[in-house]
Amino acid sequence: xxxxxxxxxxxxxxxxxxxxxxxxxxxxxxxxxxxxxxxxxxxxxxxxxxxxxxxxxxxxxxxxxxxxxxxxxxxxxxxxxxxxxxxxxxxxxxxxxxxxxxxxxxxxxxxxxxxxxxxxxxxxxxxxxxxxxxxxxxxxxxxxxxxxxxxxxxxxxxxxxxxxxxxxxxxxxxxxxxxxxxxxxxxxxxxxxxxxxxxxxxxxxxxxxxxxxxxxxxxxxxxxxxxxxxxxxxxxxxxxxxxxxxxxxxxxxxxxxxxxxxxxxxxxxxxxxxxxxxxxxxxxxxxxxxxxxxxxxxxxxxxxxxxxxxxxxxxxxxxxxxxxxxxxxxxxxxxxxxxxxxxxxxxxxxxxxxxxxxxxxxxxxxxxxxxxxxxxxxxxxxxxxxxxxxxxxxxxxxxxxxxxxxxxxxxxxxxxxxxxxxxxxxxxxxxxxxxxxxxxxxxxxxxxxxxxxxxxxxxxxxxxxxxxxxxxxxxxxxxxxxxxxxx
Ligand code: NAI
Ligand code: CS2
Numbered sequence: 001x002x003x004x005x006x007x008x009x010x011x012x013x014x015x016x017x018x019x020x021x022x023x024x025x026x027x028x029x030x031x032x033x034x035x036x037x038x039x040x041x042x043x044x045x046x047x048x049x050x051x052x053x054x055x056x057x058x059x060x061x062x063x064x065x066x067x068x069x070x071x072x073x074x075x076x077x078x079x080x081x082x083x084x085x086x087x088x089x090x091x092x093x094x095x096x097x098x099x100x101x102x103x104x105x106x107x108x109x110x111x112x113x114x115x116x117x118x119x120x121x122x123x124x125x126x127x128x129x130x131x132x133x134x135x136x137x138x139x140x141x142x143x144x145x146x147x148x149x150x151x152x153x154x155x156x157x158x159x160x161x162x163x164x165x166x167x168x169x170x171x172x173x174x175x176x177x178x179x180x181x182x183x184x185x186x187x188x189x190x191x192x193x194x195x196x197x198x199x200x201x202x203x204x205x206x207x208x209x210x211x212x213x214x215x216x217x218x219x220x221x222x223x224x225x226x227x228x229x230x231x232x233x234x235x236x237x238x239x240x241x242x243x244x245x246x247x248x249x250x251x252x253x254x255x256x257x258x259x260x261x262x263x264x265x266x267x268x269x270x271x272x273x274x275x276x277x278x279x280x281x282x283x284x285x286x287x288x289x290x291x292x293x294x295x296x297x298x299x300x301x302x303x304x305x306x307x308x309x310x311x312x313x314x315x316x317x318x319x320x321x322x323x324x325x326x327x328x329x330x331x332x333x334x335x336x337x338x339x340x341x342x343x344x345x346x347x348x349x350x351x352x353x354x355x356x357x358x359x360x361x362x363x364x365x366x367x368x369x370x371x372x373x374x375x376x377x378x379x380x381x382x383x384x385x386x387x388x389x390x391x392x393x394x395x396x397x398x399x400x401x402x403x404x405x406x407x408x409x410x411x412x413x414x415x416x417x418x419x420x421x422x423x424x425x426x427x428x429x430x431x432x433x434x435x436x437x438x439x440x441x442x443x444x445x446x447x448x449x450x451x452x453x454x455x456x457x458x459x460x461x462x463x464x465x466x467x468x469x470x471x472x473x474x475x476x477x478x479x480x481x482x483x484x485x486x487x
Contacts, residue, residue: 002072003243004090011077011241014092016046021054023095025268026112026177028158029124030057030065035091036078036226036251038121038182043093044273053268054095056111060124060158063099068246070097076247079237081358088241105154105161112165113172118265120162121180122192123222126372127421128158128183129195133375134451136191138198145199152203159195166196166215167207176215178263182222184293186285186376189219189260216264221284223256223292225353227361252359258284283338290332291343292350294377295324298394299354300366301401305411305476311354311361319481325351326484327394335384364417370402371422371449379454386460397483400467401476403443406430411475422446435472437465 004013025042027034034057045051059066069076074094080087098108112120126133130142138159139145148160155161162179169176179196181188193211200208226249238244257275261267271277278284296311302323303314314320328347336343378398385392406426408416420426425446433442440461447455454460470479 001068001243002075002077002241002245002247004073004075006242007090008240008242012087012089014043014047014075014090016050016092018054018092018095020052021046021093021095022052022116023056023111023114024053024116025119025121026056026058026108026117028058028060028120028122028161029128030059030069030097031123031125032226032228032249033222033224034123034182035076035247035249037222037224037255037257038123039091039093040078040255041257041270041273041275042268043089043091045268045270046093049269049272051268054093056096056098056117057094058098058100058108058111060100060108060156060161063102065247066097066099066102069094072245072247076249077237077241077245079248079250080253081250081356082253083356083358086358088237100161105156108161109165109168112162112177113168113174115174117177119180119263119267120165120177121182122158123182124158125369126183126185127369129181129185129191130157130159131191131195132448133372134379134448136187136194138195139448140202148199149202159192159199162192163196163199163203163207163211166211167204170207170210175265177265178216178218178267180218180220180259182220184222184289184373184376186289186380187219187282188285189217189262189281193217214264216262218260218262219281219285220260221256221258221281221288223288224251224254225356225359225361226251227359228365230360233360250359252353252356254353256288283336287336287338287341287343287346289376290335290381291328291346293373294332294381294395294398295327295350296366297370297373297377298327298398298401299324300363301370301398301405302476302480303363304367304416305401305404305471306480307411307477308363311363311366312357312359314363315351315355317477317480319477319484321351322484323394323480324354327398331385331392331395332381334390335381367405368419369421370406371420371426371446374399374402374449375451379450383453386457393483396463397467397471397479400440400464400471403440403464403468404471404476406443407435407439422448436469437461440465440468 144157148155181192260281261277299314333343429442433439
């Protein structure tokens with residue numbers, strides 16, 4: 001447990017009166033990213049500007065972290081790690097913490113229905129929205145959605161939970177809260193609104209109408225590389241702190257948060273602590289999702305297959321480094337609606353961030369949930385190039401890399417632990433198709449990922465098969481090298 005009294009003097013602690021904080025925000029998904037991003041911004045605001053916006057943190061799945069947080073007075077450490085420096089601060093902006101299973105979902109709904117709550121935000125990963133990745137619509141066959149339709153008072157899914165709380169507030173005559181997604185999805189506010197309204201439409205048309213009229217869903221672009229903690233990282237940190245912090249998180253120094261300024265019941269002045277409040281987030285989101293996350297996924301699949309454990313290991317291979325930059329500049333940048341940004345300089349800044357060796361960001365971690373990530377990271381740009389008849393060799397290679405990866409066996413014949421909400425479907429596709437064109441066809445036929453247009457594109461089958469075959473016969477390292485030397 002973190003021992004605040006034993007911390008070395010140089011570690012920054014909350015130098016503000018935590019008792020004056022009010023629980024005005026409920027955050028769902030107390031994962032690594034939230035702890036290093038939104039919580040930091042609100043902590044800075046409290047420390048530097050006397051803000052009273054505090055968080056009630058909620059995890060719906062696992063209770064361990066919430067329990068650990070409670071045991072250390074709702075405090076934890078965040079360490080910013082650069083190649084040659086690190087800096088730790090204690091985050092103090094949390095006022096309460098709940099676990100959906102241990103405390104019960106009613107306790108969570110009750111917390112969301114307190115009069116002072118003005119914002120419900122979340123980082124629940126893409127799969128938490130129970131949507132169809134290709135269309136952004138609610139997946140009515142999702143088991144949690146099926147459950148929530150039958151049991152709206154005791155929801156299991158994120159959309160079901162938020163809907164139940166909005167409904168309860170409305171019945172109590174309380175003003176609505178704003179619902180803010182901080183997950184890596186394009187137009188994440190619209191996706192969130194879509195799934196909640198579509199769920200409401202299946203229960204109560206008047207409630208759906210109320211949400212459309214009264215509740216706001218600001219979109220956000222969020223950026224900070226925050227890898228999952230490892231035992232080695234916890235151990236090293238404990239050595240520096242003098243005690244072990246099971247809630248600790250480590251992040252790169254870079255921070256960006258662009259927020260659509262559309263809050264129905266007020267918001268913290270996050271702009272005073274480094275966030276940008278704008279009227280339209282889309283150009284920022286698209287740029288980040290395609291250039292950063294698109295190249296991350298490319299490096300994750302190809303890098304994993306090539307035997308590179310971390311993104312920084314990929315950067316030490318000049319061909320992978322060049323491929324990531326070329327993907328950004330030559331194939332992603334042309335598809336963007338972003339204006340007034342030097343996209344080459346942006347690409348260089350991303351490469352410099354990937355080179356941070358203090359950040360141990362595993363290719364395997366980024367490779368998880370590919371079915372939820374591919375559409376916005378690689379496929380939207382691929383569509384753009386197919387309709388413009390322009391060069392998109394690296395995008396194709398990235399998709400073929402995913403196809404090879406979900407095959408479940410690496411280049412040394414070892415099993416790959418494929419983690420994905422569509423894992424069973426992917427495994428069935430793989431088991432029922434031969435290596436090569438048949439495999440490509442089977443995977444491309446997953447319309448919830450590829451949509452009807454890509455699934456039915458014969459030319460795409462041929463081009464992806466060529467990439468796939470090359471990966472199978474020559475391996476990822478040689479393939480990327482060949483791509484970059486012939487380019
Ligand atoms: P994490 O694994 O540490 O935390 C995931 C959180 O999501 C946990 O609180 C978990 O309880 C919750 N969750 C997972 N599945 C859920 C479901 N079906 N329903 C409700 N809650 C669910 O992951 P981390 O690093 O916090 O990332 C979370 C998300 O934040 C990412 O998927 C991404 O969208 C976004 N993000 C992450 C960044 C990073 O570098 N880690 C940077 C930018 C955005
Ligand atoms: C990564 C992102 O895990 C992933 O899929 O691509 O979490 C990435 O680290 C962040 O979006 C950076 O802001």
